[in-house]
Amino acid sequence: MxxxxxxxxxxxxxxxxxxxxxxxxxxxxxxFSLLVASSVFLAIYGAIIGASHSWMQSLSSAVKLPxxxxxxxxxxxxxxxxxxxxxxxxxxxxxxxxxSLTTVSVISVLLFSFAPITLFIxxxxxxxxFFQLLNVGIFSFTGIVGVKLxxxxxxxxxxxxxxxELKSESEEVKPEYANQQTRDRLLQFWLILYGLVGSQLxxxxxxxxxxxxxPFQLFRNIEGNFYAQVFRAVLTLLGAN
Amino acid sequence: MTxxxxxxxxKYSELEKxxxxxxxxxxxGKVYRSSLWRYxxxxxxxxxxxxxxxxxxxxxxxxxxxIVARNFNGFTEDSNNTVPFLGIxxxxxxxxxxxxxxxxxxxxxxxxxxxxxxxxxxxxNEIIQGVQIVDELSAASNSGxxxxxxxxxxxxxxxxxxxxxxxxxxxRILRKHQRxxxxxxxxxxxxxxxxxxxxxxxVNSQANEYADLIGQALQIxxxxxxxxxxxxx
Numbered sequence: 001m002x003x004x005x006x007x008x009x010x011x012x013x014x015x016x017x018x019x020x021x022x023x024x025x026x027x028x029x030x031x032f033s034l035l036v037a038s039s040v041f042l043a044i045y046g047a048i049i050g051a052s053h054s055w056m057q058s059l060s061s062a063v064k065l066p067x068x069x070x071x072x073x074x075x076x077x078x079x080x081x082x083x084x085x086x087x088x089x090x091x092x093x094x095x096x097x098x099x100s101l102t103t104v105s106v107i108s109v110l111l112f113s114f115a116p117i118t119l120f121i122x123x124x125x126x127x128x129x130f131f132q133l134l135n136v137g138i139f140s141f142t143g144i145v146g147v148k149l150x151x152x153x154x155x156x157x158x159x160x161x162x163x164x165e166l167k168s169e170s171e172e173v174k175p176e177y178a179n180q181q182t183r184d185r186l187l188q189f190w191l192i193l194y195g196l197v198g199s200q201l202x203x204x205x206x207x208x209x210x211x212x213x214x215p216f217q218l219f220r221n222i223e224g225n226f227y228a229q230v231f232r233a234v235l236t237l238l239g240a241n
Numbered sequence: 242m243t244x245x246x247x248x249x250x251x252k253y254s255e256l257e258k259x260x261x262x263x264x265x266x267x268x269x270g271k272v273y274r275s276s277l278w279r280y281x282x283x284x285x286x287x288x289x290x291x292x293x294x295x296x297x298x299x300x301x302x303x304x305x306x307x308i309v310a311r312n313f314n315g316f317t318e319d320s321n322n323t324v325p326f327l328g329i330x331x332x333x334x335x336x337x338x339x340x341x342x343x344x345x346x347x348x349x350x351x352x353x354x355x356x357x358x359x360x361x362x363x364x365x366n367e368i369i370q371g372v373q374i375v376d377e378l379s380a381a382s383n384s385g386x387x388x389x390x391x392x393x394x395x396x397x398x399x400x401x402x403x404x405x406x407x408x409x410x411x412x413r414i415l416r417k418h419q420r421x422x423x424x425x426x427x428x429x430x431x432x433x434x435x436x437x438x439x440x441x442x443x444v445n446s447q448a449n450e451y452a453d454l455i456g457q458a459l460q461i462x463x464x465x466x467x468x469x470x471x472x473x474x
Contacts (some may be wrong), residue, residue: 003293028271029263034291039300067300074301216324219243219307 006033027094034101041108042066053210072198107146199226257399294435298334394451397442401458404435408465436462
């Protein structure tokens with residue numbers, strides 16, 4: 001069982017991977033492999049962004065970045081699972097876990113692919129705010145792509161399930177479609193929730209970069225929120241104090 | 242490899258269907274295979290898995306350590322405050338990792354029979370590789386090994402394959418339902434008849450290139466019977 005081979009399978013043939021999840025094929029090994037592969041890639045990217053401060057910050061961010069994504073998932077997953085089964089989903093918790101881990105894995109791979117660029121910027125431009133904003137941009141972009149793929153994946157999984165139901169019991173399909181609309185809206189709401197929880201957890205686990213003027217800190221005291229800080233950073237970069 | 246040999250190989254995908262667990266060189270289900278200590282490559286793979294699991298445990302224990310440390314001390318610029326956090330997080334992580342290993346150790350004891358059968362499956366597959374090598378050598382040297390001798394080897398391996406599959410099915414049934422099940426007698430009878438076939442084949446092929454391989458197939462059959470007898474008792 002090679003975790004990275006499982007991830008490559010996901011990237012190469014996502015449809016087949018999703019079909020396997022819907023059939024529950026090797027679900028446990030898929031979950032474990034995606035957990036390991038995404039943690040390793042996120043740890044590498046975390047180490048790079050932490051390197052802008054010191055080696056201790058690099059080590060700390062290498063643990064904190066995978067923690068940010070995986071703990072956000074653990075916090076949000078029960079909401080999706082219980083609400084979805086309430087509206088007629090037949091998927092198991094393991095299937096939801098595997099599905100959502102595909103999102104984190106895709107995000108981790110995308111971040112890893114940005115790593116050389118981030119490293120280049122880190123080495124060539126010594127501007128903390130620019131580096132911070134660039135990474136907010138990268139995290140947002142990879143997050144949006146990952147979430148879009150997750151949304152598409154959920155939709156195609158529902159279609160697979162609906163098709164198999166159509167074959168087995170063609171008369172009782174209409175109420176399923178009504179539930180499907182509700183589940184789609186629920187999924188959209190959950191994705192917003194996921195983003196909000198993720199950003200705030202990121203704020204709680206900070207620093208990931210480490211301000212150059214400050215000594216190394218494992219964590220900072222909780223104050224304010226993520227969105228206010230991004231707003232402040234944009235204003236500072238534009239020259240407004 | 243010729244088609245008859247390919248058909249004789251017991252692949253991991255087939256094993257997984259028979260055994261009902263995910264099988265790899267290192268693991269059977271969630272438990273490690275005790276034979277891994279004999280192969281350096283498998284040890285390395287196992288240690289890597291341990292490392293990955295420990296890393297994941299640390300990641301998931303991070304919030305617990307954070308909550309406890311924040312409630313007691315808070316985090317200030319003084320780096321001494323990070324010591325309780327690291328202590329708690331690493332302490333819990335090591336404890337969970339130890340529990341996981343302890344669980345595997347107990348499970349390995351319970352699944353000893355399956356582990357032995359899987360080792361015999363590996364050996365069976367290695368014998369097939371051996372037949373393949375003999376085939377290639379005889380083709381290269383044009384030694385003209387009588388076709389019936391090869392046929393006997395294939396027959397022996399066929400019987401071994403069937404024996405192993407029967408034994409693995411029996412083990413699964415016994416693992417899932419510890420009590421009496423009628424089907425297992427049918428499977429035992431199958432194993433016995435296959436063993437008799439193997440013994441007959443060995444007597445007939447004392448002096449050809451495949452004799453050693455047939456002897457090994459017979460050994461596998463005998464070990465499988467021992468294992469099944471042990472399970473039966």
